[in-house]
Amino acid sequence: MILNEKQEEIFARALKAQGIEREAMQALEEMAELTKEILKNIIRKKDNRDCIAEELADVYVTLEQVRRMYGFSEEEIQKIADEKIDMLGKRLDAAKA
Numbered sequence: 001m002i003l004n005e006k007q008e009e010i011f012a013r014a015l016k017a018q019g020i021e022r023e024a025m026q027a028l029e030e031m032a033e034l035t036k037e038i039l040k041n042i043i044r045k046k047d048n049r050d051c052i053a054e055e056l057a058d059v060y061v062t063l064e065q066v067r068r069m070y071g072f073s074e075e076e077i078q079k080i081a082d083e084k085i086d087m088l089g090k091r092l093d094a095a096k097a
């Protein structure tokens with residue numbers, strides 16, 4: 001996630017003010033809210049695209065804070081994500097065979 005200086009400062013202030021445990025709990029809460037909205041969409045066939053986008057943005061922001069809390073570089077996470085995408089591609093290729 002590319003942040004400007006002000007956003008960087010806000011992340012640092014939030015972590016200092018609230019601490020790792022509270023920030024981690026916030027991330028869990030946001031992921032649960034996203035899960036709830038996705039389930040509403042799938043199970044109830046609810047047209048809640050805007051709610052999903054809102055919760056997805058919350059998760060995106062809190063995951064960035066979690067990355068920082070645990071000291072992972074963006075490159076480190078990107079490398080792992082790339083490997084997982086490659087594995088998915090291989091599974092899909094194997095399923096076609």
